[in-house]
Amino acid sequence: MGENNTQGIILDPWFEHYAERSSGLSASEVRSLFAVANRPEVVSLAGGMPFVRAISADQIKNTLSRVIDDSGPEALQYGSGQGHPLLREHITQMMALEGIAARPDDVVVTTGSQHGLDLVARLFINPGDIVLAESPSYVGALGVFRSYQADVRHIEMDDEGIIPSALSEAIEAARAENRPIKMIYLIPNFQNPAGVTLSAARRLEIIDIAESAGILIVEDNPYGLLWFDQPAPPAMRAAGDKGIIYLGSFSKTLAPGLRVGWVVAPHGIREKLILANEAAVLSPSTFSQLVVADYLSHNDWQAQITQFRELYRERRDAMVAALAHELPDISHTTPGGGFFLWLTLPEGLNSKEMLPRAVTELVAYTPGTAFFADKRGAQHMRLAFCYPTPEKISEGVSRLAKVIRDEVELINTFGPTSSSSDVTEHVASPPPNLA
Numbered sequence: 001m002g003e004n005n006t007q008g009i010i011l012d013p014w015f016e017h018y019a020e021r022s023s024g025l026s027a028s029e030v031r032s033l034f035a036v037a038n039r040p041e042v043v044s045l046a047g048g049m050p051f052v053r054a055i056s057a058d059q060i061k062n063t064l065s066r067v068i069d070d071s072g073p074e075a076l077q078y079g080s081g082q083g084h085p086l087l088r089e090h091i092t093q094m095m096a097l098e099g100i101a102a103r104p105d106d107v108v109v110t111t112g113s114q115h116g117l118d119l120v121a122r123l124f125i126n127p128g129d130i131v132l133a134e135s136p137s138y139v140g141a142l143g144v145f146r147s148y149q150a151d152v153r154h155i156e157m158d159d160e161g162i163i164p165s166a167l168s169e170a171i172e173a174a175r176a177e178n179r180p181i182k183m184i185y186l187i188p189n190f191q192n193p194a195g196v197t198l199s200a201a202r203r204l205e206i207i208d209i210a211e212s213a214g215i216l217i218v219e220d221n222p223y224g225l226l227w228f229d230q231p232a233p234p235a236m237r238a239a240g241d242k243g244i245i246y247l248g249s250f251s252k253t254l255a256p257g258l259r260v261g262w263v264v265a266p267h268g269i270r271e272k273l274i275l276a277n278e279a280a281v282l283s284p285s286t287f288s289q290l291v292v293a294d295y296l297s298h299n300d301w302q303a304q305i306t307q308f309r310e311l312y313r314e315r316r317d318a319m320v321a322a323l324a325h326e327l328p329d330i331s332h333t334t335p336g337g338g339f340f341l342w343l344t345l346p347e348g349l350n351s352k353e354m355l356p357r358a359v360t361e362l363v364a365y366t367p368g369t370a371f372f373a374d375k376r377g378a379q380h381m382r383l384a385f386c387y388p389t390p391e392k393i394s395e396g397v398s399r400l401a402k403v404i405r406d407e408v409e410l411i412n413t414f415g416p417t418s419s420s421s422d423v424t425e426h427v428a429s430p431p432p433n434l435a
Contacts, residue, residue, distance in 0.1 A: 054307055055304065087109060095246075119276045134154065171209070193371045217236060226312060254304075309337075344380055345380065349408070
C-alpha cells in the first residue's frame with residue numbers, strides 16, 4: 001500500500017487488487033521518448049520507425065479500393081484464429097527467400113510479431129522460469145518476459161552474435177540451480193539494438209546446443225530481408241522445424257500500422273498458438289490481412305523491399321560517416337542491414353543520465369539501459385538511422401557529439417558523477433563491414 005500512498009492520498013484505489021504479474025508492466029524507455037522525439041525541432045535517432053513514405057500512396061489506395069470492392073463483407077467480418085489462407089500462402093513465399101520451407105498450414109497470423117511473442121510467452125513461461133537472451137536484447141521482448149515474471153539472463157555477444165560457449169555456461173549454471181529454462185530468444189539478423197548478425201557457423205552451433213539441452217529457440221526476424229551489401233545467412237528455422245519458433249512481421253517490410261505478423265512453430269505448439277490467439281483477440285484483423293495479401297498479389301513487393309534496402313543503406317552510411325567525422329575515437333557497430341547501430345561511450349559517461357542534456361540540444365537517442373533486464377548498459381546507446389534523412393542524421397550526430405564532448409570535459413574537470421562499472425557485458429566493436 002505504501003507505494004500507492006503519498007501523504008495520505010490514494011493514487012489508485014484498485015492498487016491492491018491487481019494480479020501480481022501486473023507489477024512487471026512498466027513504460028518502455030523507447031516509448032517514453034516518443035513524445036520528445038516527435039517534436040519537429042528534435043532530430044530523433046531513437047525510435048525504429050520505418051520510412052513508410054517510401055511506399056507508393058497510389059498503390060496503397062488501389063489496394064484498399066480492391067479490398068473493399070472485391071472482398072468488403074469478408075474483410076469487415078471475423079476470421080480464422082489461424083489467419084487468412086491467402087495471406088499465409090504469401091508468407092510462405094516470403095520466408096522461402098531466407099531458406100524456410102513451410103506450408104500455409106504451418107503459419108499462425110498475429111497482430112504484429114510482438115503479439116506473437118506474447119502468445120509464445122503465455123504458453124511457456126511460469127513465474128521464475130528462465131529466458132536466455134542476447135546481451136543486449138530487444139526492449140519489447142524484455143517487456144513481454146517481465147510481464148510474465150520470467151528471469152531473463154543475458155548471454156554475451158560479439159561481432160558474430162551470441163557466443164556459443166557463453167550460452168553453454170548459462171545453461172549449465174541454470175541446471176545447477178535446478179531452474180527450468182523455457183527458451184532462448186534471439187534476433188539473428190541485424191539485431192535490435194546492436195545491429196550485429198549471427199554468423200552462419202554459430203547458427204548451427206546454437207541449434208545443436210539448444211537441441212542437446214532440450215530448449216526451444218525463439219527466432220525473431222523482422223529485419224532479415226533488409227540487408228545492404230549481401231543477404232544474411234539462412235534463417236535458423238531453415239535448418240530444421242523441431243525446436244525453433246519463428247516470428248515474422250510486415251511492420252518493417254511494409255507498414256507497422258497494419259499490425260500484421262506471424263508465427264511458425266512445431267505442430268503441437270502451433271495448435272496451442274491458435275487457441276491462445278482466439279482467446280486473446282478471437283481473430284487477427286481480417287481487413288488488415290486482406291490489405292497485405294492484396295498488396296503482395298498486385299505489386300512488386302520484392303522491388304519495394306529493394307528500395308527500402310537502398311534507402312536504409314544510404315542512411316546507415318550517413319550515420320557512420322558522421323560518427324567518423326564528429327567522434328572518430330568512439331566505438332560503434334556497423335550493421336550490414338536493419339535499422340540500428342550500438343555505440344559505446346567513453347568511460348564514466350552514462351547514456352541515461354545524459355539524455356535530458358541531449359534533448360536540450362535537440363537530439364534524442366535510446367539509452368543502453370533499455371535493452372537489459374537488469375538495467376546495465378549505461379555506457380551504451382542505440383542510434384536509429386531508419387527514419388531521418390541523411391542530412392538530418394548528420395545534424396543529429398553533430399548535436400550528439402557536442403553533448404558527448406561536453407560530458408567528457410566535465411568528467412575531466414570534476415571527475416565522474418556516476419560509475420559505469422555495472423557495464424560488464426558489451427558488444428565488441430566489429431570490423432568496418434559486418435556484412
